[in-house]
Amino acid sequence: MSIHLDASAVVRALAPNEPVILNRPQAAARAARFFVEKFPGKSLYAVKANPSPDLLAVLWENGVTHYDTASIVEIRLVRETLGAEPTLCFMHPVKPVAAIHEAYHIHGVRTFSLDSQEELEKIVEATRDRDGNAATDLSLCVRLRVSSEYSELSLASKFGIDLADAAPLLQATRQVADCLGICFHVGSQAMTPFAYVQALERVRAAIVDASITVDIIDVGGGFPSIYPGMEPAPMEDYFASIHRAAESLPVSYSSELWCEPGRALSAEYNSMIVQVEKRRGNELFINEGAYGALYDAAHVEWRFPVKCLNPERDSAEEDFAFYGPTCDDADYMEGPFRLPANIQPGDYIEIGMLGAYGAAMRTRFNGFGTGMVAEVGDEPMATQYCGTRRDPRHSDNVVRLR
Numbered sequence: 001m002s003i004h005l006d007a008s009a010v011v012r013a014l015a016p017n018e019p020v021i022l023n024r025p026q027a028a029a030r031a032a033r034f035f036v037e038k039f040p041g042k043s044l045y046a047v048k049a050n051p052s053p054d055l056l057a058v059l060w061e062n063g064v065t066h067y068d069t070a071s072i073v074e075i076r077l078v079r080e081t082l083g084a085e086p087t088l089c090f091m092h093p094v095k096p097v098a099a100i101h102e103a104y105h106i107h108g109v110r111t112f113s114l115d116s117q118e119e120l121e122k123i124v125e126a127t128r129d130r131d132g133n134a135a136t137d138l139s140l141c142v143r144l145r146v147s148s149e150y151s152e153l154s155l156a157s158k159f160g161i162d163l164a165d166a167a168p169l170l171q172a173t174r175q176v177a178d179c180l181g182i183c184f185h186v187g188s189q190a191m192t193p194f195a196y197v198q199a200l201e202r203v204r205a206a207i208v209d210a211s212i213t214v215d216i217i218d219v220g221g222g223f224p225s226i227y228p229g230m231e232p233a234p235m236e237d238y239f240a241s242i243h244r245a246a247e248s249l250p251v252s253y254s255s256e257l258w259c260e261p262g263r264a265l266s267a268e269y270n271s272m273i274v275q276v277e278k279r280r281g282n283e284l285f286i287n288e289g290a291y292g293a294l295y296d297a298a299h300v301e302w303r304f305p306v307k308c309l310n311p312e313r314d315s316a317e318e319d320f321a322f323y324g325p326t327c328d329d330a331d332y333m334e335g336p337f338r339l340p341a342n343i344q345p346g347d348y349i350e351i352g353m354l355g356a357y358g359a360a361m362r363t364r365f366n367g368f369g370t371g372m373v374a375e376v377g378d379e380p381m382a383t384q385y386c387g388t389r390r391d392p393r394h395s396d397n398v399v400r401l402r
């Protein structure tokens with residue numbers, strides 16, 4: 001793949017009439033090294049945020065050795081892409097028995113998460129050897145339900161055992177696990193480090209209630225990226241708060257700290273070039289939408305940064321909304337997206353920060369969702385990893401509730 005300077009260079013070279021995904025391997029490499037060097041523990045990449053094999057290779061080459069997978073297809077994909085060396089963890093709390101069996105016996109997966117007694121029994125049964133002996137090398141992480149109140153996208157209602165019910169499950173899991181972990185997810189795009197501090201307080205209560213030793217404390221995903229209207233505290237503040245809170249747990253001397261960033265390792269990897277096909281007032285009909293990489297823009301009103309790529313459009317910016325290419329009214333993205341007032345059909349727009357839950361969401365619905373891929377060498381529209389600390393009076397503890 002040839003490397004272009006930036007999105008404008010891609011437009012000049014290809015004049016694309018389909019959307020073009022832009023890859024920025026240097027940005028993903030920087031994010032990976034940041035987590036590997038600065039997170040006070042182990043960083044597992046949550047593959048679902050963006051399973052593209054080229055991204056997996058960049059993360060692996062930059063020191064990410066552990067992968068949080070949620071399905072047998074993701075497990076096969078990581079093995080096919082990166083080989084036998086990476087450590088794969090199967091962190092979906094509800095798994096088909098056949099998937100657990102294949103993960104353990106064929107792909108060497110030893111780490112599983114669970115949030116119920118039934119799932120614990122499934123894991124024990126599916127990992128027995130041919131003679132029926134129970135596995136003695138399991139790392140089992142019990143998923144605790146925690147609050148999502150500081151995050152833009154909740155993950156609080158589907159998975160996780162309530163603190164009040166956790167002790168018997170932790171004790172039963174301790175009986176069969178070689179390594180016992182407690183994991184949680186504070187919700188995606190957690191806007192303050194306090195989300196993790198509060199969750200770790202719940203972990204402390206769970207450990208004390210159950211009177212058990214714990215080998216892994218896994219603080220999950222939720223590490224934020226930067227989007228319009230969502231400027232989180234610097235990533236270092238998250239790491240420092242987590243480190244302090246984890247150090248004060250009664251098991252800190254004997255346990256490992258893990259995290260599972262998806263968004264934070266992938267958001268800066270992709271942007272996308274789209275074309276305006278029609279303008280109706282301040283609504284732009286573009287060739288990508290709700291069934292494509294803009295799923296979150298449509299379904300959870302996520303705002304992505306945008307840039308008009310036609311240098312002649314120099315008038316002041318106004319608020320625009322987008323319609324995607326399918327025939328469906330739901331293919332609508334309210335934004336607002338700030339673009340020059342004189343933008344016209346035929347113009348190209350770059351939409352930034354689409355590496356997490358963007359490029360991965362494309363479907364073929366209505367005959368769209370194919371397209372081109374190019375590599376560019378410029379900076380993403382925003383980055384968490386340049387070492388520029390924003391003024392904490394303005395950026396710390398920004399809590400945005402919807």
Ligand SMILES: *Cc1c(COP(=O)(O)O)cnc(C)c1O
Nearest residue numbers: 046188221222223260261262263
């Ligand atoms: C989705 C998910 C992640 C990644 O979350 P981000 O908010 O993208 O960091 C991590 N762990 C689990 C179990 C998940 O389901």
